[in-house]
Amino acid sequence: MAVRMKPVDVALVGGGATAAILGKELAEAGYSVVALERGRMRRTVPDFQSPYMHDELKYSVRHALMQDPSTQTLTFRNFVGQKALPMRQLGSFLPGTGVGGAMVHWNGQTWRFQPESFVLRSWVNERYGEDFLPDDLTIQDWGITYDELEPHYDFFEKICGTAGIAGNVRGDIHEGGNPFEGPRSDAYPNPPMKQAYAGALFEDAATDLGYHPFPVPSSNVTRHYTNPYGAKFQPCMYCGFCETYGCEHFAKASPQVAILPFALANDNFELRPHCYVTRIEWDRGSNEATGVTYIDSRGREIFQPANMVALCAFAHHNVVLMLNSGIGTPYDPVTGEGTVGRNYTYQTMSGASVFYPPEVRLNPFMGAGALGTAIDDFNTGSFDHSELGFVGGAYIAAYTTSGRPIHRHPVPEGTPRWGAEWKKAVQRHYNSTATLTVHGSSMPHRGNYIGLDPTYTDAFGQPLGMITFDFPHNDRLMSRYVTGKAWDIARAMGGEQISVGWLDDHYSIVPYQTTHNTGGAIMGTDPTKSVVNKFLQSWDLHNLWVMGACVFPQNAGYNPTDTVGALAYWAVDHMINDYLPDPRPLVPT
Amino acid sequence: MDKLSRRNLFKVAGGAGAAAAVPHGFTVRKAEAQTGVEAPVVAPSESSAAPAHAGHDDVLFFFTTEEARFVEAAVDRLIPADEEWPGAVWAGVVNFLDRQLAGAYGAGARMYLEGPWELGVSQQGYQLPYTPAELFRIGIQEVRDWLAEHEGETEFWDLSVSRQIEILQMLEAGAIPLPSMPSSVLFETLLATTVEGWFADPAYGGNREMVSWRMIGFPGAYAQYVDLVTEYGRPYERPPMSMAEVARSHDHHGKH
Ligand SMILES: Cc1cc2nc3c(=O)[nH]c(=O)nc-3n(C[C@H](O)[C@H](O)[C@H](O)COP(=O)(O)OP(=O)(O)OC[C@H]3O[C@@H](n4cnc5c(N)ncnc54)[C@H](O)[C@@H]3O)c2cc1C
Ligand code: SF4
Numbered sequence: 001m002a003v004r005m006k007p008v009d010v011a012l013v014g015g016g017a018t019a020a021i022l023g024k025e026l027a028e029a030g031y032s033v034v035a036l037e038r039g040r041m042r043r044t045v046p047d048f049q050s051p052y053m054h055d056e057l058k059y060s061v062r063h064a065l066m067q068d069p070s071t072q073t074l075t076f077r078n079f080v081g082q083k084a085l086p087m088r089q090l091g092s093f094l095p096g097t098g099v100g101g102a103m104v105h106w107n108g109q110t111w112r113f114q115p116e117s118f119v120l121r122s123w124v125n126e127r128y129g130e131d132f133l134p135d136d137l138t139i140q141d142w143g144i145t146y147d148e149l150e151p152h153y154d155f156f157e158k159i160c161g162t163a164g165i166a167g168n169v170r171g172d173i174h175e176g177g178n179p180f181e182g183p184r185s186d187a188y189p190n191p192p193m194k195q196a197y198a199g200a201l202f203e204d205a206a207t208d209l210g211y212h213p214f215p216v217p218s219s220n221v222t223r224h225y226t227n228p229y230g231a232k233f234q235p236c237m238y239c240g241f242c243e244t245y246g247c248e249h250f251a252k253a254s255p256q257v258a259i260l261p262f263a264l265a266n267d268n269f270e271l272r273p274h275c276y277v278t279r280i281e282w283d284r285g286s287n288e289a290t291g292v293t294y295i296d297s298r299g300r301e302i303f304q305p306a307n308m309v310a311l312c313a314f315a316h317h318n319v320v321l322m323l324n325s326g327i328g329t330p331y332d333p334v335t336g337e338g339t340v341g342r343n344y345t346y347q348t349m350s351g352a353s354v355f356y357p358p359e360v361r362l363n364p365f366m367g368a369g370a371l372g373t374a375i376d377d378f379n380t381g382s383f384d385h386s387e388l389g390f391v392g393g394a395y396i397a398a399y400t401t402s403g404r405p406i407h408r409h410p411v412p413e414g415t416p417r418w419g420a421e422w423k424k425a426v427q428r429h430y431n432s433t434a435t436l437t438v439h440g441s442s443m444p445h446r447g448n449y450i451g452l453d454p455t456y457t458d459a460f461g462q463p464l465g466m467i468t469f470d471f472p473h474n475d476r477l478m479s480r481y482v483t484g485k486a487w488d489i490a491r492a493m494g495g496e497q498i499s500v501g502w503l504d505d506h507y508s509i510v511p512y513q514t515t516h517n518t519g520g521a522i523m524g525t526d527p528t529k530s531v532v533n534k535f536l537q538s539w540d541l542h543n544l545w546v547m548g549a550c551v552f553p554q555n556a557g558y559n560p561t562d563t564v565g566a567l568a569y570w571a572v573d574h575m576i577n578d579y580l581p582d583p584r585p586l587v588p589t
Numbered sequence: 590m591d592k593l594s595r596r597n598l599f600k601v602a603g604g605a606g607a608a609a610a611v612p613h614g615f616t617v618r619k620a621e622a623q624t625g626v627e628a629p630v631v632a633p634s635e636s637s638a639a640p641a642h643a644g645h646d647d648v649l650f651f652f653t654t655e656e657a658r659f660v661e662a663a664v665d666r667l668i669p670a671d672e673e674w675p676g677a678v679w680a681g682v683v684n685f686l687d688r689q690l691a692g693a694y695g696a697g698a699r700m701y702l703e704g705p706w707e708l709g710v711s712q713q714g715y716q717l718p719y720t721p722a723e724l725f726r727i728g729i730q731e732v733r734d735w736l737a738e739h740e741g742e743t744e745f746w747d748l749s750v751s752r753q754i755e756i757l758q759m760l761e762a763g764a765i766p767l768p769s770m771p772s773s774v775l776f777e778t779l780l781a782t783t784v785e786g787w788f789a790d791p792a793y794g795g796n797r798e799m800v801s802w803r804m805i806g807f808p809g810a811y812a813q814y815v816d817l818v819t820e821y822g823r824p825y826e827r828p829p830m831s832m833a834e835v836a837r838s839h840d841h842h843g844k845h
Contacts, residue, residue, distance in 0.1 A: 051835035054810040057789040239812035366814035430805035508712035
């Protein structure tokens, strides 16, 4: 029999980015909140300090900060009918574990989605005609507009101390920023990062080709800065140990730097580490969540009663928890019916390398997680798709994020993979290779979804989540097109040789691509086609809320966290002002 | 410290085939610079003998002597010494692998190791029931058995360098039929972990004297470039730093 804890107003599943936001805001509004985090407590001091943080083997290769697959993993297959097999080691994506979640080891690349993204189906239909989208591309509108979300983007960027040049402030296009972004109510709170040499070479080439380069907006903060909560940031040192590492300098916006201390200062907020949530409990009579069940560090099963539950456990964990708790109707890829697991999407990554002669030293180790120069001329709303047969797009960036050599020792195509020639090539090219990233959108496809695996179970005996995913034809066309543009820029950058990394034939769970898993518990206007309404409130249980990128109906050609954070602020605003004073479905069905 | 470029210190008489030949000066200079005490000169190992590490580096925690000889010959082909720079054997990659396999990584910590087992397709990743330690142990034995059958009674480490390369290429291509695993899986694991040992912090035992970092010009654990990042094209000349050194210097400051 489960141990029963004292009831609280709100139980948060997870202790990462979105849990920190909800914890801070709800506790301040006077509600008792407990955040249940499966991992351990972590603080900048002592957990992220040098020299031990600068250990590529431990953090980037052996994944010290990330989810342990021996406790919980996913199974994977490319298509319905294939046998799904467990992801036995982390690869394609690296979910976090421990207080702060994945926003401890994120890069800090802070992108807003374009206004078109939020109304994608309507926008495409209107612009390219009702017949443009094939039937199996299940693109949907989000139910929210860019304008509704904009104030929350603005606030989240201020919380993160985001650094950049605004391209569009209230409709005024600013030189040096991204002219393709939606209108902003304010500039970034901090000036942009310095530009690395690779970025400068990219900028020259892109400008010559008529594109519009700008520094990537970064939450690697560029000066001493105090955020609206009072959190003090230090300037980024361009240390080169950023993504997959915690920041030792209080420069990267992580929950522990930017938000958590201010949540923890409030007696209404409790952060309980070592609590592995296995189920959301709910009352089938009243259709309300009653709390959550978790396993504590001693292996005991505990029930935490709560008047309201918010899932903040990272994209696919939220979906798997819903499926394992029997909430909502699981998506069925054969009939196309059901909602939970629907519209799972990812990110369509490709790239190019420019090999310069050895005299051109790019010093790749002088990097930061979001240090880069980009163009956005080929993202969804930036260009005309009518003759191209696909929707979506990508940004192209020259990032200088890492010269850490286990993972980064570029050699030109045709170099042997090992032996004397390989070694010479590594030596020659290590310091003089620029890398272009093509960071592409991912459109939902009828066959791609998250379900429960019929065979494999986690350490607690529950079914593993099962991902069925391959890149839809649409995304292949998009990726080919934009990667071709990156190739043009690479050629214009004047290196000796170029290698282009096209999208693979099939999605593979093995090589790291991005931790930008999206969809599965999507937001929308139609309860038969979405899991949560435009306020991120469950259609099925009105006191259950879902945070994170799992609510994206499709993924844009950008990193997700700015949108994840903005949506969390948007949702918590509505919880506090509309819902908690009078709990009910905020959108009638 | 010394103005001499590290490259010159690594210039080696003799061809690339003479594995792991390193001039005497290197280790001495290094030790002097740090402690002011002359350390014993480490003799360059002859051909592919065991890595000439002083102290406890000769102790094997996981490999049997024969496994170590096998792995040593293999990593010597994967990252060989050349005229300028020593290779993986000199750098201690065998010890790195030995320690990794003796520890949590070898035991498959942080791997999902529940059955049922099916090979699946390459997009689904590693699907063998072995921990990395088991993979190495079983794989090496099976390659040795295969060699005994196909090359007479010859061990891998006794083959000519060119034949060793051919055997590794066959393993890489999956062309050697091993009873328990695709040979390519063994090869890819060996290659990946060899590269890890070669480039990881020397504290792990495999990038001795930061040899790989000096070769490419990576500064290691040192990590503040806020003022240098915009000095385009300027060579970074400060010698690299390992975690062990930084930790030692913290310790040193702590005592004063
Ligand atoms: C290497 C890397 C680089 C990235 N770089 C960028 C970037 O540059 N830009 C960008 O926009 N995004 C980036 N991201 C993505 C970013 O980290 C996520 O978007 C963000 O952290 C999501 O916030 P979240 O609250 O949904 O999940 P998280 O911050 O991951 O928090 C989820 C928490 O829930 C916990 N949890 C999960 N399951 C359970 C359970 N059953 N019980 C209890 N607790 C549980 C986890 O341990 C975790 O702490 C990156 C991610 C990675 C891994
Ligand atoms: S690059 Fe900057 S933000 Fe990233 S870890 Fe280093 S100091 Fe922190």
